[in-house]
Amino acid sequence: MKYLLSSSIFLVLLISGCGNKTKTDTSMSSKEGDKVEVQAQIDEKVKFPVYDFAGLEPLLYKDDGKTYVVNFWATWCKPCLEEMPYFEKVNAERKADGVEVILVSLDMPSMWKSRLEPYVEKKGLISEVVILDDPDQNSWIPKINQDWDGAIPATIIYNGDKRKFYGHGFTYEELTEAVNGFTK
Numbered sequence: 158m159k160y161l162l163s164s165s166i167f168l169v170l171l172i173s174g175c176g177n178k179t180k181t182d183t184s185m186s187s188k189e190g191d192k193v194e195v196q197a198q199i200d201e202k203v204k205f206p207v208y209d210f211a212g213l214e215p216l217l218y219k220d221d222g223k224t225y226v227v228n229f230w231a232t233w234c235k236p237c238l239e240e241m242p243y244f245e246k247v248n249a250e251r252k253a254d255g256v257e258v259i260l261v262s263l264d265m266p267s268m269w270k271s272r273l274e275p276y277v278e279k280k281g282l283i284s285e286v287v288i289l290d291d292p293d294q295n296s297w298i299p300k301i302n303q304d305w306d307g308a309i310p311a312t313i314i315y316n317g318d319k320r321k322f323y324g325h326g327f328t329y330e331e332l333t334e335a336v337n338g339f340t341k
Contacts, residue, residue: 216287227258227313230260230309243327258284260287266290
C-alpha cells in the first residue's frame, strides 16, 4: 500500500511537471503600484495567466480596500462546478461594493485548452480566471492555510488584514453571508 501511494504521488508529479513550458517574466501591479515579477506563459498560448505559487501569491495579499474572494477549483471537480454560478452571481452583484472574485484553476496543463477554456467560454464566466501550475503542493498548500488538506473546492476571503479560509463548498446563501462579513 505504501509503495502504491508513493508510486501514485510520483506519477502525478511527473505528469504535472512534464510538458514543453517556456516561462517568461510579465509584470503585475501589487499594492501601491509596485511591480511584482511573475512567471506566466506556456508555449501553446492559453487565454489565462499561468502562475507558479510565487507568482500567484501577490493575488492573495492585495491591500487596496477591496474584498477578494479567491476560489481554488478545477473543471474535473463536480462540487467546484456546482458552486461556480454562486461565485459568478456574487461577483456580478457585489462588484459595486468593491468585491472581486478570482478563480484559481488547478487543472492540469493537458486540460487548459481542452476543458478549462471551453468551460469558461460556455459558461460565460466574468470573474478573473488564473491558472496555478506549481507541482510542489506540499510547499504552497500550507502557505495558503496551515489546516488545508489540499481538497477542493476551497476559498479564501480577505480584505486587508482580515482573512478567512473555507475548506468546503458553498451555497449561494452561505457565500453571500461569508462575503457580508468582509464588506461594510
